[in-house]
Amino acid sequence: MSTVVGTRPALTWAVHLAVLFLVALWTLPTFGILVSSLRDKDQLALSGWWTALGPAERNVVARAAPPEEASQEGDRWVLKGNVFQGGGKATAFGISSRAPSAYDVGSTVELQGGGTLTLDADGNYTIAYARQPEAGRGQRIFVTSVEPPRFTTENYENVLFSEGLGKSFINTMTVTIPATVIPILIAAYAAYALAWMEFPGRALLLAAIVGLLVVPLQMSLIPLLRLYNDVGIGKSYIGIWLAHTGFGLPLAIYLLRNYMAGLPREIIESAKVDGASDFEIFRKIILPLSFPALASFAIFQFLWVWNDLLVATVFLGNNEEQLVLTGRLRELLGSRGGNWEILTASAFIAIVVPILVFFAMQRYLVRGLLAGSVKGG
Amino acid sequence: MAISSTATSSPAGSSGPGGFFITLAIALIVMIAGIVVSVACAVAVFAALNTVLPDIMLIQAVLVMILGVAACFGYFWGSNRILDTIYPPRGRNIADNINKANGIRPWLFLGPAVVILGIYLVYPVINSIILSFHGPDGNRWIGGANYAWLARDTAFRESMRNNILWLFVVPAAATFFGLIAAALTDRIGWGNLAKSLIFMPMAISFVGASVIWKFIYDYRAEGAEQIGLLNAVVTFFGGEPQAWITLPFWNNFFLMVILIWIQTGFAMVILSAALRGIPEETVEAAIIDGASPFQIFYKIKVPQIWGTIAVVWTTITILVLKVFDIVLAMTNGQWGSQVLANYMFDWMFRGLDFGRASTIALVIMVMVTPIMIWNIREARKDMK
Known part of the structure; x- marks a missing residue:
């Protein structure tokens, strides 16, 4: 493979240039937002961000x-x-x-x-x-x-404290963390049962879960909204945690079951011979061994919940108290359409956490993608 | 649905169909007991701490977070304890007890998942079908009127047309760019870094990406200095600046670019793994036969990863069918850019017509169904 190219220096250069071009296309848009968010707002409104360093x-x-x-x-x-x-x-x-x-x-x-x-x-x-x-x-x-070019952090101070981004940031955190942890717990137990316990109907349940992987969210919104109003949950954090749990579960169970089913049978059988119960086997052997799969799903779910707009718009209020980052960003796009200093700084605040998580945990994300690339958004 | 279908179609564990129902019934009772106890504990602790702690939103949120997770743990631990108390794994009936407990335990493990899946995914499908025959408030039966309306509605037709456009363009383009990126980055030293950077938009929300691209498409009247990258490039080459996202029909493509930008990294990662899994011998044989790098790529490598390409394609297709955030944030369906998911949202929140919105949701569901069936068949093949 590489040897083929190695024999043709011109082609190697072409490959380098092509990749460089692709990388530029895929990073410049985000980079533009970052640079713009740090510029003085008068300069930002008058000249392109690529001229930011010139007078x-x-x-x-x-x-x-x-x-x-x-x-x-x-x-x-x-x-x-x-x-x-x-x-x-x-x-x-x-x-x-x-x-x-x-x-x-x-x-x-x-x-x-x-x-x-x-x-x-x-x-x-x-x-x-x-x-x-x-x-x-x-x-x-x-x-x-x-x-002279002027750079400032004023835009960030402005959006964090007077445009309500700070509050939204906390709301997003409040939604995201439990909505990531709860499905992991529930799915891990279910995945263990599906992978290692014998019971009638196992194959059917598995097929059902694969089917549920692709059920569009749009189906669930109205019935659940009505159900929530009837039960009295209304627009609350509990409601949205459970909703995200429900929508994330098929993928979680599917990923974890596939991983757990691949663990060596001998470990589990020898533990059973030693008199360990299923509960103990799960907690002391399976759970630690499944860490990579758990991490894969955790990062998926984290990114998905953090970036979600639809579920938050439907199941959380649209008011100042409950607006999450994506919702706030969308609102600003409507109300502050031309104020790019506000939009760029807000957008960067909204995307910086997932990007950091992404770079820190990329290994697990890739592994998870390879293991179960069935779910869309 | 999951529980009932397994109950009717499967032979029971140890003692006939009756025994299976008894097992399920006991499992249900133990599960409810476990849930009640753990939730009650969590609520009690919350109430107790709430009187002590200051009334600050953040502290309450953290508390609810910790207690929610603790209640989850509590359920699994508690329900197992209850089961062990009912059928203690010791004493005279030890063998019988262990057997019975082992019949029930899977359902305790599965219980919360099955209940939540039932409420959040299975019930809504059935309920949506029922709602689609009802009026705006979801209570009055109106027969097939919603479907008749849908068949005549021009906005729906526009959404269908756009969705089909998206379906053709986005999966194809994202897979194509992903394949190119995978093939190229595998050949160079800094390929992994390049991959990371191309993959990065995956982490950005659709709304965030919409802001990023709206900035690129920004439009200033001719003569003024363009601060949007696209118009700056166009004017640099002597073209006329355009308000890209308001150009009917073509604006669809400018919105699609955003999703392609996000999804290319996904396609690249999966396809790159598939490319690396190709047996060396096939490539070496081609080299010996004097094939050029392009021939090797298109005639040797690509045919060997068709299966993976299909998986990538269908995954992105499902995503495209549900695309919503981008259209909502960029145009909100104006200028002829409406899509089904946003149209459904429109009828739900602005039209306040649950019947019509459910009908549109069902259309999306029907479009996803072939892929769902294909997925189930593939998965069953894998598991056998």
Whole structure:
């Protein structure tokens, strides 16, 4: 395989380049979100994230102080101030919106109502009048400025504390952890019974579980919603934990049973000869040996529950108290559609935990996928 | 359903069909006892601690979390204890007791799983079929009116068309890219790193991916500087910027890209394992015969992994049938991009018509059924 390619250097290069291209396509979108979420929000709104490291050109509209504030200097009346709030470097300026960069910095311009305007590169303006001006609105000044790239964590502070992402983060945690642990426990016992205990109807139960693997979630929503309302569970954490447990169980049982059925028969039989009960065999032998399969399912279920929107929307409330990360993100997409500094930071907060889990536990995820790639979403 | 079907069709364990029902009945009683005791304990502890602990949401959540897990453990431990008390594995009837306990124990182990599967997956299928013959509130029988409505509804037809488009494009594209990525990354030193990175979108939620791609598709009027990558590339090459997700018909493909982006890693991982499992001899024989790398790939390797390709394909197909989050977040079905799952959600939450929503859900179910049957047959073959 590799020897074939090894004989043709040109082909090897092509392979490297092709893979590089694929990797770029698959990582750049996420990278773009990360970079954007760290940029200053004014810069983010005006230029693409790929220009983030270069200086940003920006048009500022400032209004000078009103004429009545002019103070007398010799025989002139003078107004002074700065057009920038945060600092910057002016390259050009103008006094009408039709020609916002008509003049170079340093030049002096005649104003319509009398008086002259001068602007220097640091943004300091001087308006001079020959006699005391009448009261009125301040002169508008259009400035083209070049700013150094600005990076900030302000967007994150903003979304975490004032857009409610922090609260949603905790809600998602509250949903995810029990919804991951409970099905593992229930499935592990069931999988052991299906793998190692003799009882009538075993084959049928197994077939049923394989069938249930692909039942679409959409089927369950309305009947369960009605059931929950009748029973009085309503929209509660208990309800959503059980729902996720139910939807995750077929995959959990299927994965764990296949793994447990592959464990060597001798271990279990010798334990039985020594007088161990099924309960003890399960707890002391099977459970520790099945760790890889348990981890596989745990990471599946974790990712699935953390990333779920549908089940959370249906079985948890849509209010401030119960909104999970995915729900919040969707809501922000609607209400803050153009505010990319909020959306990118929120999206990154929502995806960072699963991505960390993914990289830390990738081995188990791959193993689980290979063992039972039947379930969709 | 699972319990009853096994009960009617299987020969009972030791003492005829009657004995099997007795076994199940005792198992049921012990199970209920176990559940009641463990849940009661958990609730009691919660109530007791709740009076002491400060009223902070996070602490309560952690407490409920721990107690829920503890109650689960408690059930399995407790129900086993109850069983051992009823049939103690000692004394005069030891052999008989152990036999009886062994007949019951599997059902104690399976009990919670079977009950939960029954409530959360089996009952809803039956209930949905019933609901599809009922009116908006789910109480008034209206016969086949929902189906008649569905047959005439233009939005439903649009959803079907889009779903079929998705079905053709997404599994094919994801499998294709996955196969290419698997074949290429297996040949180079940093292949594993590349695989990790291509696989990563798997960990991102559909909503998160929607934000990521909406940013790429972002549109500014012509002349303004584009901050969306796609429009920036288009204008760089002299094209006109477009509001991609509002272009009827074509926007479907821009949404599909998101799912393909997510699923390619999955296809790659599975196919890469399959490629590595191909016997060396077949490849070596081809090399000796002078086959080019492309010939080896398409004529020797791919035919040997058709089975795996089929598995990947069907898995992604199932996912596509249920695609919902992406459409909801990107367009909410506007501009001709509706799909079945989102249309169902629409009728459930905005239309508030449970009958119609159930009918649409059933359509999705019917589309999944062939794959379900195929899966069961494959699985039964494996287990024999």
